[in-house]
Every structure is written in structure tokens, then in C-alpha cells.
Amino acid sequence: MKAKDMSQEERLEYLIQYLCRDSVRYKSLRVEKAERRATLRSLMNIRMPGPVSEEFLEIQDAFLQQEAAEKGIVQVEAIPTIQEAYGINGKLGSRISLWQGDITRLSVDAIVNAANSGMLGCFVPCHGCIDNAIHSAAGLGLREECGEIMERQGYEEATGKAKITGAYNLPCRYVLHTVGPIVYEALTEHHCRQLSSCYESCLSLAEKNGLDSVAFCCISTGEFHFPNEKAAEIAVETVREWLEHSRIERVVFNVFKDEDLEIYEKVLRDRLQ
Structure with a gap:
């Protein structure tokens, strides 16, 4: 059949x-x-x-x-900008959005996956991490492509770097996989530089591949224990600096928890108003 x-x-x-x-x-x-x-x-x-x-x-x-x-597939055009949603009228207000929900529903050019250094996805059955959710919604083709990339590379992916793959059964066109820093004890400046590098690496890949829209998850704030508020500050500041000299049309900050929504609302107002 x-x-x-x-x-x-x-x-x-x-x-x-x-x-x-x-x-x-x-x-x-x-x-x-x-x-x-x-x-x-x-x-x-x-x-x-x-x-x-x-x-x-x-x-x-x-x-x-x-x-x-x-x-339910969510088109990027249907997501209000921070100018429309929050009245943030800075020069980037029409190019940045904040959206709460399941990132696997987003129809954008690329979504960002918070990967681990093996870059093959999460192997823990039904785990709650975003890596697991993305691979589960995309299907086995995504892990197969990731495996081919890592076999050619011959070593684990460094923290702060990123790779691009197809999206398979996700409604986006591509997935950008980046390895965020793991915070075991106290947060350091090195951790902060590594997290900023994650955003820069993804945006650089988006530029090279002619992408117009990118949706970022809250990289490193879950299983990798990066403090949520500091992570949001780094994310917003890095994206702000990048967009000032970039052709990318829209960056979506995707959050899932109410806590992160409140944090991003405050950071966006403070940094971009």
C-alpha cells in the first residue's frame, strides 16, 4: 500500500x-x-x-x-516584529521577533538546534531537550546527514561552531546545529564568548547560504545550565551587532517557557528601544 x-x-x-x-x-x-x-x-x-x-x-x-x-505550521510572516508587538521602535525593531512556542512548527529559512559535540542528535528516548524534539520531528534523514558530515570531519564539533543541514520533515528549509558552552560551576567570560560565537556562527552560515530568516532557540540554557538572563543578553547583543551589517531580514528569538519570555521581553526593551 x-x-x-x-x-x-x-x-x-x-x-x-x-x-x-x-x-x-x-x-x-x-x-x-x-x-x-x-x-x-x-x-x-x-x-x-x-x-x-x-x-x-x-x-x-x-x-x-x-x-x-x-x-499547526507558523509562517514567519505571521509572527509580529518587536516593533509591532512591543512598540520597540529602534532601527532593528522591524527585523527582530520574539515568539513563544514549539520551534519545530516554524516555517522560516532556518531554525537553530542546540546540539551536543557529537552532532548526531539526542539518543535518550523521548528526552525533553530541543535536540531530541528537532530530530524526532525531522525524521531519520536528519541524523543520517549529520552522521555523514561528522564522518567526513573526523572529530567532534567545537563549542561555538555550527553546521547546516536540510530540514527533512520540518516546515523550515534548513537546520543550523550549534554546540553551546556547558556551565558546570561558575559562569566565566570564556563561556560568554563561546555563547556569542554560537550566534555568530549560525548567522554566518545563514549569510553564506542566502537565508533571509533565522529562528534561535535559547542556546545552552537547558541541559547545559547557562544562566537564562545572561544568555538572553548575549543573544540580543550579538544579533543586534550582526544585523547592523547584514542582509538577513528577520531573526526570531524562540522561547518555550514563560520565564524566558519575560526575560527576553525585558532584555529587548532595555537593549533595543
Whole structure:
């Protein structure tokens, strides 16, 4: 049966069965019906890079694209600028936006993924990090491309650097993967310079690839423990300095938590008014 002729439930069943057969450890996995979607995500999360069949890709893509449509795709043109939303009338007020929600819903030229140095995505089943969310919504093709990039490179990605990949089943065109600093104890100036470099590296890749819009997540503030307010200050200041000599039309600061929304609202008013 063709993917387009299958229901979401039939696609889900096919994908789970394929990944179970593909796995040494989970060949005989028994799945309760209520747990099937979490099971699929978990099986995708733990799978190492490697080819899959064309049939699998066709059915996976149909399944994930239907899920994306049901979540609701947000066009960058529909997101108000900080000038429109907050009355911030500085010279960059019409080129910066603040948006709260799931970054995997955004139809922009590129979204930014807070990656780890391995650059292959999160392998923890159904983990709550943005790396896991992006790879889960994009599908297995994203990890495969990341694996090819890292195999050619031959070493882990340095903190502050970035790579660009396709977006696969995400509504954006590209994903910019950057490795933020990990703050184990006290925050240092070195950490701050590394975080600024993450934003610069992503914006540089966007420029080189002719992209007009970029959506940044709150890099390093989750699992990597960078203080949220300082991270927002660095993000806004680095983007402000870059946009003053850039052709990029729109930068979206994407937040998920209410705490980060409040922080960015304050920082944007203080720094860009």
C-alpha cells in the first residue's frame, strides 16, 4: 500500500514494526496501543545513523508531515516584529521577533538546534531537550546527514561552531546545529564568548547560504545550565551587532517557557528601544 493511501495508525504500525525488525535488541518488542507514538519516537531516538528503505522513508515522511500539519505550521510572516508587538521602535525593531512556542512548527529559512559535540542528535528516548524534539520531528534523514558530515570531519564539533543541514520533515528549509558552552560551576567570560560565537556562527552560515530568516532557540540554557538572563543578553547583543551589517531580514528569538519570555521581553526593551 502506498503511504498516501494509509491512515496515520497504519503508518505508525508500519514504522514501529520496521524499526523493531531493524534492531538487534528490540526485535521482539511488544507495544501497547496507547504507547505506540512514544515507542516510535524512542526507536527513532536510539537508532544510530544508517540507511533505511525507500518505502520506510516514504511512510515516515507522510506520517511526520501529517503530524506537522496537525500541530499547526507558523509562517514567519505571521509572527509580529518587536516593533509591532512591543512598540520597540529602534532601527532593528522591524527585523527582530520574539515568539513563544514549539520551534519545530516554524516555517522560516532556518531554525537553530542546540546540539551536543557529537552532532548526531539526542539518543535518550523521548528526552525533553530541543535536540531530541528537532530530530524526532525531522525524521531519520536528519541524523543520517549529520552522521555523514561528522564522518567526513573526523572529530567532534567545537563549542561555538555550527553546521547546516536540510530540514527533512520540518516546515523550515534548513537546520543550523550549534554546540553551546556547558556551565558546570561558575559562569566565566570564556563561556560568554563561546555563547556569542554560537550566534555568530549560525548567522554566518545563514549569510553564506542566502537565508533571509533565522529562528534561535535559547542556546545552552537547558541541559547545559547557562544562566537564562545572561544568555538572553548575549543573544540580543550579538544579533543586534550582526544585523547592523547584514542582509538577513528577520531573526526570531524562540522561547518555550514563560520565564524566558519575560526575560527576553525585558532584555529587548532595555537593549533595543
